[in-house]
Amino acid sequence: MALYDMENPWGPDSDFYLALAGRPALAILDIGCGTGMMATAFARQGHAVTAVDPAAAMLDVARSRPQGQLVRWVHGLVGEVQGSFDLAVMTGHAFQVLLDDETTLAFLRAVKQRLSPGGRFAFETRNPDARIWEEWAKPLVGSSVAGATETAHVDIEKQGELVSFRSIYRFDDGTEISSRSTLRFASQATISALAEKAGFSRQIWYGDWDRQPVEAGSRELILVAGFA
Numbered sequence: 001m002a003l004y005d006m007e008n009p010w011g012p013d014s015d016f017y018l019a020l021a022g023r024p025a026l027a028i029l030d031i032g033c034g035t036g037m038m039a040t041a042f043a044r045q046g047h048a049v050t051a052v053d054p055a056a057a058m059l060d061v062a063r064s065r066p067q068g069q070l071v072r073w074v075h076g077l078v079g080e081v082q083g084s085f086d087l088a089v090m091t092g093h094a095f096q097v098l099l100d101d102e103t104t105l106a107f108l109r110a111v112k113q114r115l116s117p118g119g120r121f122a123f124e125t126r127n128p129d130a131r132i133w134e135e136w137a138k139p140l141v142g143s144s145v146a147g148a149t150e151t152a153h154v155d156i157e158k159q160g161e162l163v164s165f166r167s168i169y170r171f172d173d174g175t176e177i178s179s180r181s182t183l184r185f186a187s188q189a190t191i192s193a194l195a196e197k198a199g200f201s202r203q204i205w206y207g208d209w210d211r212q213p214v215e216a217g218s219r220e221l222i223l224v225a226g227f228a
Helices: 002-007 012-021 037-044 056-063 101-113 132-137 188-197
Strands: 027-031 048-053 072-075 085-090 115-126 150-159 162-170 176-184 202-206 220-226
Touching: 012 037, 012 085, 012 115, 027 037, 037 048, 048 056, 056 072, 101 115, 101 188, 132 150, 132 162, 188 202, 188 220
Parallel strands: 027 048, 027 085, 048 072, 085 115
Antiparallel strands: 115 220, 150 162, 162 176, 202 220
16 A cells, blocks of 8 residues: 555646636545545545545555545445546546456446536546656666665566556565556547547547647646536
């Protein structure tokens, strides 16, 4: 859990989502909420927040956060959440764990079914044109990620839109933690078409957290999707 929090600190992305919610108070659904940093921030701003995650250990940490009692925590997937929401968010590039069109479309439809009329769904994914995975091959010596003295991504393999890799964290005491991940780097056109098919007819795209338009060199693809 410490590694998760250190790799996902508060940053410009968090500011973006908090500003997107704005005021007055909304009913917000935080999908893949992790350890609850964003969900509790929404709650402190006065929003009615439901946060869902399939990892029980993550939710245990989330519940223990200051103001954690202000959030309704749900262990499971978005399809299991009850209620209707003005805004749904999926942060931390979690959208990239949806590895094919069928899974992505089913997910987008499930989110839309939980939005009130006029509701919005906002999320981000890394722009495949920026080829960010090529930077991951460089070891980060002297890293301070949860006390790790070195972190690295190794065994990086790209097959079509999918990039698989192993993350290694080495510590001063000689211990080592590693995990294997696969992420999808879908194009803006692919995501836009799937969102449209799911019923999100209104789409606003940004290429960075300062709300600049998507350009060839943009590292992010940020979508705020809605429907009539």
